[in-house]
Amino acid sequence: MARAISTKSLLEKKYKNFEFDGIWLLVLGVIAKGGFWLIYGNEKNGKTFFTLKLAEYLTKFESVLYVSAEEGTGKEFQANAERAKLDPKIKKLKFIEYIDLENLKAKLNKRQSPKIVIVDNITVYVNELKNGQLYTLKDEFPNTTFIFLAHEDNKEPYTSTAKLCKKLAKIIIRVVGLTAFVSGRCPGGTIVVDEKTAMLYHGSQIINN
Template sequence: MARAYSVREVVKMKKNKIPFTGVWQDAFANPESKGVWFIWGQSGNGKTSFMMQLCKELCKHGRVIYDSFEQGTSLSMQETLVRHGMMEVNKRFSLLDREPIDELSERLAKPKSADFVVIDSFQYTGMSLARYREFAGRHRNKLLIFVSHADGNRPGGRTAEKVAYDADQKIFVEGFKAIAKGRFVGPVGEYTIWEDGAKRYWGAKGRTGINATSSHQQ
């Protein structure tokens, strides 16, 4: 039988947080450094750029591994890495070329494996809900970040919707903004990916964004 914890015991538990500062803290506060994040958005809204900016920021706090199921090591991915200056975090960022989930799981089980894991995209993995739960349960000590296609403003597909519901942090990318919808929301609650693009997209709706850390569009 599992142990039951008192309120005092739970409150006193020490949790490792990601010490975001500036625009990152404004958007996402200081979330726990493990668990599940789910990021979704339609093509052409800045999702790829946001992922590169997020990975670059996370490299300040640990090692990142990015399993690219869609682009792999293609020319488009090469250009994305160059455009976002990922050479600056070369020692802390690694890219996998469509590594199957079972092999990725074995990699993550090894000592000194990456702290932050990006899987892009969820639909390309072919994971069932049961397989996702087994994978996430095995790697509770990691921060698992799933990137997803969107159907309108919802994750694409029933399984993706269920995984998003389960996630600790949910981030919807629209109009070059990454909007926090999960358990960790900063005082602003959104991150501007590309300032000019966001102004054009949201201008007619009377919304303003926070300053971007990158002026590149993807």
């Protein structure tokens, strides 16, 4: 059961923050580590490409584990990594195929465990995250930042678990036409993943914005 705290205790709480820079600081601001992020969108719109670039950037701050639960780490995923021009010298970014939730938790309980976990895709874990398990995951690992990817249905995250994740998420990113639209508990804004493709999809106004 959660313990009530005084106003003084609330105001004196300290947090470890991500000290972003550049476009990331502009749209994300200064965010406390831990909690949930959600990235969602239709297929072939640049979700994985954008997330791989984000994953690489986040290694500036913490070690990152990318769980490619839906696609695996085969040829197609390798091609995505090549398109994203990931730097092979970065050792703080690791990839793994589907791992069940209990084994993932065991991995996160080890010393030197990653503090950022990207789960691609939340649909694969829909049964394992039912019945309050999403809340449990957040409570068990308060200092770990979980970034979930989700499919889209009618402009909203697909599955009830993904919709709950959106409600809990501090950062919400919808990827459309190789453009990331950022909202949530942050300044918000857009990040153009690929300028030429984004202009074809959205028109030149997206670049001007």
